[in-house]
Amino acid sequence: MADTESQIWLVQTRRLKRLLAAEDPTAFRTAFLELHHWEQAQFFLSLNRSERLALYRILTANEVGNFFDDIDDDNQQMPEFLAEMKSDFAAKVLTEMYTDNAVDILEHLDKPAINRLLTQMPRQSALNMRSLLHYDDQTAGAIMTTEFIAIAANQTLASAMYALREKAADAELIYYVYVMDTENRLVGIISLRDLIVNNQETMVYEIMNERVISVQVTDDQESVAQTIRDYGFFAVPVTDDSNRLLGIITVDDIIDVIDDEAASDYSGLAGVDVEDTTENPVKAAVKRLPWLITLLFLGMSTASLINHYESLVSEASVLAVFISLITGTAGNAGTQSLAVAVRRLAFPEQERTFLRSLLTELITGLLTGIVTGLTITLVVGFWKHSFTLGFVIGLAMCCAIIVANLAGSFIPGLMARLGFDPAVASGPFISTLSDLTSVLIYFSIAQYFITSFVGQ
Amino acid sequence: MADTESQIWLVQTRRLKRLLAAEDPTAFRTAFLELHHWEQAQFFLSLNRSERLALYRILTANEVGNFFDDIDDDNQQMPEFLAEMKSDFAAKVLTEMYTDNAVDILEHLDKPAINRLLTQMPRQSALNMRSLLHYDDQTAGAIMTTEFIAIAANQTLASAMYALREKAADAELIYYVYVMDTENRLVGIISLRDLIVNNQETMVYEIMNERVISVQVTDDQESVAQTIRDYGFFAVPVTDDSNRLLGIITVDDIIDVIDDEAASDYSGLAGVDVEDTTENPVKAAVKRLPWLITLLFLGMSTASLINHYESLVSEASVLAVFISLITGTAGNAGTQSLAVAVRRLAFPEQERTFLRSLLTELITGLLTGIVTGLTITLVVGFWKHSFTLGFVIGLAMCCAIIVANLAGSFIPGLMARLGFDPAVASGPFISTLSDLTSVLIYFSIAQYFITSFVGQ
Numbered sequence: 001m002a003d004t005e006s007q008i009w010l011v012q013t014r015r016l017k018r019l020l021a022a023e024d025p026t027a028f029r030t031a032f033l034e035l036h037h038w039e040q041a042q043f044f045l046s047l048n049r050s051e052r053l054a055l056y057r058i059l060t061a062n063e064v065g066n067f068f069d070d071i072d073d074d075n076q077q078m079p080e081f082l083a084e085m086k087s088d089f090a091a092k093v094l095t096e097m098y099t100d101n102a103v104d105i106l107e108h109l110d111k112p113a114i115n116r117l118l119t120q121m122p123r124q125s126a127l128n129m130r131s132l133l134h135y136d137d138q139t140a141g142a143i144m145t146t147e148f149i150a151i152a153a154n155q156t157l158a159s160a161m162y163a164l165r166e167k168a169a170d171a172e173l174i175y176y177v178y179v180m181d182t183e184n185r186l187v188g189i190i191s192l193r194d195l196i197v198n199n200q201e202t203m204v205y206e207i208m209n210e211r212v213i214s215v216q217v218t219d220d221q222e223s224v225a226q227t228i229r230d231y232g233f234f235a236v237p238v239t240d241d242s243n244r245l246l247g248i249i250t251v252d253d254i255i256d257v258i259d260d261e262a263a264s265d266y267s268g269l270a271g272v273d274v275e276d277t278t279e280n281p282v283k284a285a286v287k288r289l290p291w292l293i294t295l296l297f298l299g300m301s302t303a304s305l306i307n308h309y310e311s312l313v314s315e316a317s318v319l320a321v322f323i324s325l326i327t328g329t330a331g332n333a334g335t336q337s338l339a340v341a342v343r344r345l346a347f348p349e350q351e352r353t354f355l356r357s358l359l360t361e362l363i364t365g366l367l368t369g370i371v372t373g374l375t376i377t378l379v380v381g382f383w384k385h386s387f388t389l390g391f392v393i394g395l396a397m398c399c400a401i402i403v404a405n406l407a408g409s410f411i412p413g414l415m416a417r418l419g420f421d422p423a424v425a426s427g428p429f430i431s432t433l434s435d436l437t438s439v440l441i442y443f444s445i446a447q448y449f450i451t452s453f454v455g456q
Numbered sequence: 457m458a459d460t461e462s463q464i465w466l467v468q469t470r471r472l473k474r475l476l477a478a479e480d481p482t483a484f485r486t487a488f489l490e491l492h493h494w495e496q497a498q499f500f501l502s503l504n505r506s507e508r509l510a511l512y513r514i515l516t517a518n519e520v521g522n523f524f525d526d527i528d529d530d531n532q533q534m535p536e537f538l539a540e541m542k543s544d545f546a547a548k549v550l551t552e553m554y555t556d557n558a559v560d561i562l563e564h565l566d567k568p569a570i571n572r573l574l575t576q577m578p579r580q581s582a583l584n585m586r587s588l589l590h591y592d593d594q595t596a597g598a599i600m601t602t603e604f605i606a607i608a609a610n611q612t613l614a615s616a617m618y619a620l621r622e623k624a625a626d627a628e629l630i631y632y633v634y635v636m637d638t639e640n641r642l643v644g645i646i647s648l649r650d651l652i653v654n655n656q657e658t659m660v661y662e663i664m665n666e667r668v669i670s671v672q673v674t675d676d677q678e679s680v681a682q683t684i685r686d687y688g689f690f691a692v693p694v695t696d697d698s699n700r701l702l703g704i705i706t707v708d709d710i711i712d713v714i715d716d717e718a719a720s721d722y723s724g725l726a727g728v729d730v731e732d733t734t735e736n737p738v739k740a741a742v743k744r745l746p747w748l749i750t751l752l753f754l755g756m757s758t759a760s761l762i763n764h765y766e767s768l769v770s771e772a773s774v775l776a777v778f779i780s781l782i783t784g785t786a787g788n789a790g791t792q793s794l795a796v797a798v799r800r801l802a803f804p805e806q807e808r809t810f811l812r813s814l815l816t817e818l819i820t821g822l823l824t825g826i827v828t829g830l831t832i833t834l835v836v837g838f839w840k841h842s843f844t845l846g847f848v849i850g851l852a853m854c855c856a857i858i859v860a861n862l863a864g865s866f867i868p869g870l871m872a873r874l875g876f877d878p879a880v881a882s883g884p885f886i887s888t889l890s891d892l893t894s895v896l897i898y899f900s901i902a903q904y905f906i907t908s909f910v911g912q
Contacts, residue, residue, distance in 0.1 A: 034667060035667075036667070036669065036687055037687075037688075038686050038687045038688065070687075070688060161652075164652065165652055165653055168649050168652055168653045169649075169653060174648070174649050174652075175631055175648075175690075192630070192631075192648060193624050193625075193630050196617075196620065196621055196624055196630075197621055197624050197625060211490060211491075211492070213492060229708075229711055230494050231492055231493075231494045231526075232493075232494065232526060232708045234631075234690060234707070251690070251707050251708070251711070252685075252688045252707070254711070255685055255707070255710075255711060255714065258711065258714060258715060258718075259714060259718070262714075262715070262718030262719075262721075262722070263718075263799070265718075265722055266718070266721055266722050266725065266795060266799070267795065269722065269725050269726060269791075269795075270725060270791045270792055270794070270795030271788060271791065271792055272791075272792035272795055272796060274795045274796050274798075274799040281816050281817075281819035281820040281823060282819075282823065284796075284816070284820045285819075285820050285823035285824045285827070288789070288792050288820070288824055289824055289827055289828070291788070291792070292785065292788060292789060292792075292824055292828055292857075293827075293828065293831060295784070295785065295788050296781070296785055296828060296831065296832060299780070299781045299784050299785060300781065300835065302780050302781065302784070303777050303778055303780070303781045304777075306776060306777045306779075306780065307774075307777045310773050310774060310776070310777060311773075313769070313773045313776045314770065314773035317766050317767075317769045317770035317773065317776070318763075318766060319776075320762060320766070320769045320773075320775075320776035320779065321759050321760075321762045321763045321766060322759055323762075323776065323779050323780055324755070324758050324759070324762065324779055324780060324783050324891055324895065325752070325755045325756065325758065325759045327780050327783075327784070328751070328755050328758070328783070328887065328888070328891055329748065329751065329752055329755060331887070332727060332747070332748055332751050332887070333744070333748060335725075335726045335727065335728075336726055336727055336728035336744050336747070336748075338726070339722060339723065339725075339726030339728055339730045340728060340730050340740075342730075343719070343722070343730040360737050360740070361737075363737035363738075363741075364737040364740045364741050364744070367737060367738065367741035368741045368744055368745055368748055371741070371745055371749075372745070372748055372749060372752060375749060375752065376752060379756065401748075431784065431787070431788070432784070435780055435784055439780065
């Protein structure tokens with residue numbers, strides 16, 4: 001929000017809180033219900049427990065359900081909010097919400113609480129929610145909603161419009177109308193645009209699009225996101241093996257999927273869960289320490305490798321000067337190649353053969369390695385007045401970059417084949433692995449030169 | 457795409473290419489026009505130049521425009537495609553596209569080419585495109601489209617529906633109908649749902665929502681994306697200072713913005729442009745080298761710092777063993793803290809005061825530093841049979857982690873204040889900066905202990 005907007009918002013919020021505290025239901029309702037649902041949600045989230053209890057007394061379950069739909073899925077206070085309501089009021093609020101959002105909340109409750117709420121709902125709502133609770137996390141089934149509009153093919157557009165009017169109030173999206181046969185199989189789709197612009201006496205089957213793009217209920221949510229993005233849809237229908245229409249997934253839920261995915265890639269590269277922006281430093285430390293300690297122990301392998309060469313270092317202590325330069329540069333090159341490889345895996349349509357990718361990275365590594373190696377050869381040559389030393393450093397750096405590039409390109413594909421999320425699993429290992437290989441390359445080359453030319 | 461789907465797609469593509477080569481316009485048109493626009497676009501992008509020329513002869517400008525709308529904005533072949541068409545056909549194709557997409561293409565052409573195309577278009581289209589070409593990149597103006605539906609307030613829903621039917625075919629999105637006064641100022645909004653479910657004799661001004669959430673034409677595209685996400689809109693109206701409606705931005709364009717933003721954050725952390733998944737290793741090397749070389753020279757500062765302590769290393773070569781472990785661990789801690797800070801900056805509603813964030817990171821750093829430091833003290837103590845050495849390493853690591861955490865938390869905010877994109881500018885510096893400070897801390901502590909306890 002811009003500054004003036006947040007000023008206005010602050011004033012509005014204060015006024016609403018005063019009205020709530022004064023227990024003036026009429027004035028509060030008028031002011032509150034004028035807000036957009038998302039704004040209502042923001043206001044609600046700024047309340048303390050006793051203010052929230054007052055709010056539940058003033059608003060209807062429908063009104064609460066409307067803005068509960070606009071609270072973020074993964075808000076961890078949701079179970080708390082439901083628990084502080086009367087149980088039948090909570091059940092009504094959930095019933096008034098879109099099924100997908102209500103189920104997202106139920107998933108965070110324990111079994112007895114879920115059952116208590118479901119038994120207080122109308123039969124059909126409870127059935128819908130129970131069926132959605134079955135689906136695995138991160139699949140199409142878990143993010144779809146059952147509030148779609150379906151019609152039969154064998155009617156005029158005018159009668160379809162009539163059916164649409166009846167169902168429009170409850171549907172999450174009325175832009176697409178799905179055409180089903182007598183066994184609930186999806187046979188076509190009509191956009192509301194087509195319903196409106198065509199002659200109202202036309203039959204539905206004459207103008208419906210029979211090439212329906214749909215997703216399977218077991219599909220991964222990322223592939224659903226890809227379909228919606230590629231085709232530019234506002235929603236996509238979800239079907240089972242027998243092509244029966246089970247629900248729809250709307251574009252706003254897909255935005256969350258895309259954003260979560262991006263955040264998890266970013267988290268992976270950094271070795272920390274960035275979604276968790278806790279204010280509590282103890283919790284933050286507990287989250288971050290496992291990776292730090294794991295990497296510390298992996299880093300010990302590099303330390304013991306250097307330890308192996310300690311006599312070489314004490315003989316030529318100048319070698320110590322360039323350890324961090326070589327490991328750092330190789331680490332940077334490896335991270336670049338890793339990031340590109342992870343990104344490629346996210347866009348399968350651009351995927352080429354594994355070997356082809358490795359070859360590209362090999363040549364890229366060769367080129368960057370040679371240029372970087374030559375640069376450092378010259379720099380060290382002039383600085384230390386020894387082009388032999390420069391050459392040792394340059395050659396080591398060139399080799400280390402090539403190996404790091406290959407590792408960065410190879411690891412994500414390997415992780416994906418092993419069933420891990422390549423973005424999350426690969427990031428923290430690449431710098432440690434490239435440290436280890438760089439040090440090995442560096443000291444091997446240095447030892448060779450020292451024993452061949454100096455040691456005699 | 458799943459495997460069977462890509463098999464089907466391959467067969468379809470081959471058949472279409474055969475029909476195109478056989479110059480069988482009727483059969484080709486039937487098969488091609490059955491595809492969704494995005495599929496048509498994918499097929500088109502798989503053609504060579506002579507196949508494309510054959511396609512332009514078979515299809516109308518409208519049919520080409522339809523799938524050109526579904527080609528990615530930043531496809532760099534677009535100017536080439538336009539150049540290989542006859543100039544008046546190219547102008548027609550652009551006219552048939554949505555204005556925002558057509559303008560995205562025009563932006564990549566040179567001035568004379570733009571003018572040549574615009575003069576061959578109908579006056580109104582040319583005017584619309586000229587006005588959109590003015591707006592700065594990455595603003596609301598640059599991504600909005602002018603194909604929206606606007607009506608007057610003083611009419612019945614029935615007459616509004618009539619107007620909607622007239623304009624529906626050309627509009628990018630008909631879900632929202634915008635209500636304007638006689639001076640084109642935006643005074644209300646009605647969803648198509650409200651138009652349909654209400655009594656058709658109701659007046660527009662009776663049911664329209666007067667609290668319209670809109671964005672300014674000069675707003676940054678990221679803040680537009682935030683508005684659309686927060687409110688769960690399918691589109692948002694774009695207005696000027698005087699609240700005149702200039703265009704709308706639809707959710708599909710916003711998905712691209714969100715994704716580009718995520719990719720650029722990720723690129724920033726890795727120091728490479730991951731959007732550029734070129735197959736050409738020379739180009740890839742040219743893209744990556746500037747960062748690698750820049751960081752190499754920054755890394756030289758660490759090298760010269762170690763050089764400064766070379767006599768210390770030759771005296772106690774065991775110190776060299778732990779250089780990469782300390783710089784690596786501090787670098788990991790700094791990257792964790794940086795990633796969290798960048799993420800926080802992207803969600804301003806969760807932003808707290810700068811000092812508060814620093815304090816949180818300071819305590820987090822203290823805690824992670826102490827735990828990690830104690831761990832390594834014990835490990836080194838047992839390994840090297842010297843708890844004094846262990847303590848030196850542990851203390852250095854603890855201090856280095858605290859400093860790296862603070863830097864990771866401080867730099868993004870600083871970059872944002874200086875007007876840089878914190879995600880892009882901060883990433884590559886953090887490891888170099890933490891290398892430098894870690895080495896300084898490490899050798900200072902080591903020197904102090906050696907001169908105090910050993911040197912005598």
